[in-house]
Amino acid sequence: xxxxxxxxxxxxxxxxxxxxxxxxxxxxxxxxxxxxxxxxxxxxxxxxxxxxxxxxxxxxxxxxxxxxxxxxxxxxxxxxxxxxxxxxxxxxxxxxxxxxxxxxxxxxxxxxxxxxxxxxxxxxxxxxxxxxxxxxxxxxxxxxxxxxxxxxxxxxxxxxxxxxxxxxxxxxxxxxxxxxxxxxxxxxxxxxxxxxxxxxxxxxxx
Amino acid sequence: xxxxxxxxxxxxxxxxxxxxxxxxxxxxxxxxxxxxxxxxxxxxxxxxxxxxxxxxxxxxxxxxxxxxxxxxxxxxxxxxxxxxxxxxxxxxxxxxxxxxxxxxxxxxxxxxxxxxxxxxxxxxxxxxxxxxxxxxxxxxxxxxxxxxxxxxxxxxxxxxxxxxxxxxxxxxxxxxxxxxxxxxxxxxxxxxxxxxxxxxxxxxxxxxxxxxxxxxxxxxxxxxxxxxxxxxxxxxxxxxxxxxxxxxxxxxxxxxxxxxxxxxxxxxxxxxxxxxxxxxxxxxxxxxxxxxxxxxxxxxxxxxxxxxxxxxxxxxxxxxxxxxxxxxxxxxxxxxxxxxxxxxxxxxxxxxxxxxxxxxxxxxxxxxxxxxxxxxxxxxxxxxxxxxxxxxxxxxxxxxxxxxxxxxxxxxxxxxxxxxx
Numbered sequence: 001x002x003x004x005x006x007x008x009x010x011x012x013x014x015x016x017x018x019x020x021x022x023x024x025x026x027x028x029x030x031x032x033x034x035x036x037x038x039x040x041x042x043x044x045x046x047x048x049x050x051x052x053x054x055x056x057x058x059x060x061x062x063x064x065x066x067x068x069x070x071x072x073x074x075x076x077x078x079x080x081x082x083x084x085x086x087x088x089x090x091x092x093x094x095x096x097x098x099x100x101x102x103x104x105x106x107x108x109x110x111x112x113x114x115x116x117x118x119x120x121x122x123x124x125x126x127x128x129x130x131x132x133x134x135x136x137x138x139x140x141x142x143x144x145x146x147x148x149x150x151x152x153x154x155x156x157x158x159x160x161x162x163x164x165x166x167x168x169x170x171x172x173x174x175x176x177x178x179x180x181x182x183x184x185x186x187x188x189x190x191x192x193x194x195x196x197x198x199x200x201x202x203x204x205x206x
Numbered sequence: 207x208x209x210x211x212x213x214x215x216x217x218x219x220x221x222x223x224x225x226x227x228x229x230x231x232x233x234x235x236x237x238x239x240x241x242x243x244x245x246x247x248x249x250x251x252x253x254x255x256x257x258x259x260x261x262x263x264x265x266x267x268x269x270x271x272x273x274x275x276x277x278x279x280x281x282x283x284x285x286x287x288x289x290x291x292x293x294x295x296x297x298x299x300x301x302x303x304x305x306x307x308x309x310x311x312x313x314x315x316x317x318x319x320x321x322x323x324x325x326x327x328x329x330x331x332x333x334x335x336x337x338x339x340x341x342x343x344x345x346x347x348x349x350x351x352x353x354x355x356x357x358x359x360x361x362x363x364x365x366x367x368x369x370x371x372x373x374x375x376x377x378x379x380x381x382x383x384x385x386x387x388x389x390x391x392x393x394x395x396x397x398x399x400x401x402x403x404x405x406x407x408x409x410x411x412x413x414x415x416x417x418x419x420x421x422x423x424x425x426x427x428x429x430x431x432x433x434x435x436x437x438x439x440x441x442x443x444x445x446x447x448x449x450x451x452x453x454x455x456x457x458x459x460x461x462x463x464x465x466x467x468x469x470x471x472x473x474x475x476x477x478x479x480x481x482x483x484x485x486x487x488x489x490x491x492x493x494x495x496x497x498x499x500x501x502x503x504x505x506x507x508x509x510x511x512x513x514x515x516x517x518x519x520x521x522x523x524x525x526x527x528x529x530x531x532x533x534x535x536x537x538x539x540x541x542x543x544x545x546x547x548x549x550x551x552x553x554x555x556x557x558x559x560x561x562x563x564x565x566x567x568x569x570x571x572x573x574x575x576x577x578x579x580x581x582x583x584x585x586x587x588x589x590x591x592x593x594x595x596x597x598x599x600x601x602x603x604x605x606x607x608x609x610x611x612x613x614x615x616x617x618x619x620x621x622x623x624x625x626x627x
Contacts, residue, residue, distance in 0.1 A: 025352035038352035054351040071351075090352075099347070099355060106394055139354070150353065168353075204356045 006180040007089040009040055010048065013176060017079070019044055025095050026050075027148060027170050027180075028087035032121065032194065033057030034141060034148055035074065040087055048082050050074040054204075056141050056197055058119060065124040067116030067197045069204075086178050088170050094182045101166040101184065102152045110138040113200035117154075118162070121194050129160045129190060139199040140164060145192045147171020154196065162196060163187050213574045218581060218612065218619060220568055226609035227562035228602055242557065243282040244550035247543075251279070254541065255286045258445060258508055265509045265536050267451075267519050270543030273599025276512040279543070280447045283510075291316055291437075291444040297453040297494065304497045305429035308446065310406045312436055333404060334390075336439050341391040344369070357392040370435075379431040382419045387435075389417055404432070426497075434504045444507050451511035452518040454495040455525060499529055502536055516540070546596045551587060554598075555579065555605070581612055581619055586626045 009018045009026065021041040028035040028050070037053035051073050058065045076082035109132075117137065119126040133156045140154035142164070151167035165185045173179050221227075243251050257266065270276045277294075284292045293311040300307045316332045341347060346362040347355045366384045374380040390400035399417050403409060406429075409422040423429045437444045501507055513519055519540055526533045556579070563571035579587060586608070594600030604626075611622045 025349060027353075036351040036353050038349065052351075095349070095353075098353075099349075102355065199354075201356065204350055204354050205358065 006091045006094070008086065008178045009089055010042060010084055010087040011178055012079070012082075012085050013172075014178075017042060022089050024092070025090040026087055027090060027150070027168075028053075029085045029143075029148060029170075030055070030074075031083045031085070032143060034143060034150075036150075040089075046078045048074075048076045048079070048084060056114070056199065057143075058116060058124075058195060058197075065116070065119055065126065067114055067119075067195075069114040069197070069199055088178055088180050090168060090170070090180050094168060094180060097182045098152070098166060098168055105136060105153065108136045108138045108153055111198050111200050112202045114203050115198050115200070116195065117198050118190065118193055118196040120190075126195075127190075129156050129162065132156045133158070133160060137198050139201070139204070140196055141199060142188070142196045143194040144171070144188060145194070149186060149188070151186075154198075157187075161187060161190050162193065213570070214580055217568075217571065217575070220563075220566065221581070221609070222613055224566050226606060226613050227559055228605040228609050230602075238281060242285075243279070244546065244553055246547045246550050247275075247279075247282075250541070250544050251282055251286060254279075254283060257538075258283075258287060258290070258510075261538075262443070262506050262508055263502065263536060264538050265511060266538045267522075267540040268510060268512050268543060269514070269516060269519065269540050270512065271514055271597070273597045274543045275546070275598045276543060277449055278598075280449065283445075283447070287445065289442060291440060291442045292447060293445070294447045294449065296449045298450040300494075302490070303424065303426075303429070304494055305426055305433055306406065306423055309423060309429050309433045309436065312433070312444070313405050316440070316442070330401065330405065332441065333401075333436075335441070336436070337387045337390045337404070340366070340387055340439060344388075346388065346392055357388075359388060359392055362388055362392065374431055374434070376427040376431060378420060379425070379427040382421065382428055383431050383435055385418055406432075430500065437504050437507050446501070446507060446509045448498065448509060448511045451522075452514050454491045454498065455518055455521045495525060496529065499526065499533055502533055513540070546598045546601070548588065548591050548596075551591050551596075551601055552579070554601075555582070555587060582608065583623065586623050589626050 007018065007022070008016055009022055010016065010028075019042050021039070023039050026037045026040050028037065028040065034056045035050060035053045036056070037050045039051055041047075041049045043049075052071060053074055054069055055072055055074075056067075056069045058067055076084070116126045117128050117132065117140065135156060137154050137156075138152070140149075140151050140162070142149040142151075142154075142162070148170045149164050149167050151164035153165045155163045155165065157163050163185055164183075167183050167186055168180065169183060169186065170178065170180045254266075254268075268276060268279070277296075280292075280294050284294075291312055293308065293315050295308055295311060313333065316329075338347075341357075341362065344362045344366045346357040350356050363381075363384050366388070367381065370380055370384070371377065386400050386403045389396040390404060391397075393400070396417055399409075399413050402413070403417060403419065403422060406423045408424060414420070414422060421428050423432055498509075501509065513522075523534065523537065526537060559575075560572055563569070590601055590604040590608075594604055608622070608626055611617075611625075612619065615622060
C-alpha cells in the first residue's frame with residue numbers, strides 16, 4: 001500500500017470493499033457518528049471489526065441530546081448488518097502535515113470532557129457558537145452535510161460561523177467518491193453543519 | 207577618459223586612501239578567515255579531513271610552533287567538513303565553565319546558514335528539531351486512535367529516563383535535561399522558558415521553579431549532560447577544535463634555579479604559606495584537563511588539540527596515564543604542521559591582495575596585476591621569507607610593516623623597498 005495516497009477501505013454507497021487488515025489513521029462514518037481508529041479489518045467472511053476505536057456523536061436515547069466520545073470495540077458480522085457508510089485510511093502525507101501544523105497556541109481553550117458546541121439535526125438543537133465567539137477551542141470534530149471535519153482548533157468568527165484550522169476533511173465529491181484532504185483552514189457556514197463536538201482531553205487520554 | 211592611466215600609481219593611491227591590506231597577524235576562532243590554505247598544506251588538510259570522516263571518539267594532536275597557522279587551519283578545516291558541527295575553543299581564554307562555554311559554542315555553531323542571512327529562528331531550528339525527534343522517540347507523539355497526539359508527560363519522562371539512565375552518571379542533571387526537553391515540546395505555556403534554558407541562557411530561581419528545574423546550565427553537571435545529549439543526538443557529527451592545549455598541561459619547570467635568582471624575584475604572595483603545594487593557576491589547568499578528558503564519555507565526539515611542541519604531548523600522555531590509561535587509546539599519533547614554503551608565501555601574498563582589492567571594489571587589480579607582485583617584488587618577498595624563517599605569523603608582521611610604510615610614508619616606493627632587500 002502506498003502511504004502517500006488515501007485508501008477507501010469501505011464505501012457502502014459505491015459498493016467498494018477492500019479486504020484485509022488496515023492500520024494507520026482511519027476515519028469511519030457510522031450513521032451520524034464518527035469513529036476514529038488505528039485499525040480496521042474486513043475479513044473474507046464479510047466481518048468488519050475495529051478494536052479500540054473512539055466513537056464520537058450525540059447520544060440517541062436522551063431527549064436533551066448530549067455529546068459523547070468513548071473508546072469501544074466494534075464488530076459487524078456482515079455488510080448487510082453494518083451501519084458503516086464509509087471508512088477511509090488517511091494518507092501519511094496528510095497526517096504528517098496535520099501533525100506538523102498543530103500549533104500549541106497559548107490562549108486555546110481545551111475541554112477536559114467532551115461537549116457539544118453545535119447541533120442541528122433531528123436529535124435537537126444546541127448552539128453555543130455565540131457564547132464562544134472569538135475564542136479558540138481545541139480538538140473539534142464536525143459532521144457536515146457531506147463530510148467530516150476534524151481539526152486541531154476551531155475559532156468562532158464575528159458572524160458566529162466556525163473556522164476550522166489545521167484540518168482533515170473527509171467527504172464525498174460531486175461524483176459521490178470519497179476523498180480526503182488537508183486544509184490549513186476552512187470557513188463553514190453553520191447552516192451546513194450538523195454538529196460540532198469538542199473532544200475532551202481527559203477522554204482522549206483514557 | 208584617461209588614455210594612459212598610471213595603474214601602479216593608482217594602486218598606491220588606493221592603498222594610501224584605504225589603508226594596508228595586512229592588518230591581522232593572529233588568527234582567532236571568532237573572526238572568519240577568508241584566505242584559504244596554501245597549496246603545500248592542501249594535502250595535509252585533505253588527510254586530516256579524511257581522518258575525521260573515518261574515525262570517531264578520538265583526540266588528535268596537531269603540533270606546530272607559535273604562528274605556524276594552527277588556528278588558521280581550523281577555518282580551512284571548517285570549510286572542508288562543512289556538514290560537521292565544528293567548534294573552536296581556545297584554552298587560552300576558556301579555563302572556567304569549560305562545559306558551559308563549549309556547549310554555548312555548539313549552540314552558536316549549529317545553525318544552518320542559507321546565504322548571508324540568518325535570523326534567530328534559523329539559529330534554534332536544529333535544536334527544536336532535536337527536541338521534537340527525542341520526544342517522538344520517547345513515544346510522546348504517538349497518535350492515539352490513529353489521529354490524536356496526546357502526550358502523557360510523566361510517562362514520556364519515565365521512558366526517557368529509563369532509556370538514558372545508564373548513560374549518565376548524574377541523575378539530577380539528567381532529570382533536569384529531560385524535563386526541559388519535554389517542556390519545550392509538550393508544554394506550550396513553558397516552551398519559551400524551556401528554550402531559553404536549552405540554549406544556555408542564565409535563569410533566575412523563579413524561571414527555574416516554573417520549569418520545575420533545579421539548576422541552569424552554569425552548573426557543571428548540567429552543562430555536561432546537555433552537551434552529551436546535544437552531541438549524541440544532533441543530526442550532524444561533532445568536532446571540537448581545542449586550540450592552545452599546552453595551557454592545560456603545564457610542563458614542570460624549576461622556576462627558581464638558584465638562590466640568586468630567587469632573591470631577584472619578589473614574591474608578593476606565596477600560596478604555600480597556606481599549605482598549598484601548587485599555585486592556583488596550575489590547579490585550574492589540571493581541572494580543565496580533567497574536564498576535557500571526561501569528554502570521552504560523549505559518543506561520537508571528535509577532538510583536535512593543538513600543541514606547540516612534542517614535549518607537551520609526552521606530558522599529556524603522562525597525565526592521561528595517571529588519570530585513566532585506557533584513554534591513551536583515544537589519543538592518536540600526532541600530525542605535524544608542514545612548514546610554510548617560499549611559494550606558499552607568494553600565493554598567500556597574492557591571494558590576500560586579491561581579496562583586499564575586491565573588498566574595496568577595485569576589481570581592476572586582478573585584471574592588470576594578475577601576474578605581478580606589485581607593489582612589492584620577488585626580491586622583497588624572498589627577503590621577508592628569510593627574515594621570518596618561514597614562520598607565517600612573522601611573515602605577516604613583516605608585510606604589515608612594509609605596507610604601513612607604503613601607506614604612511616612620503617618616500618617613493620622604490621626607496622621604501624630598498625630598505626627591505
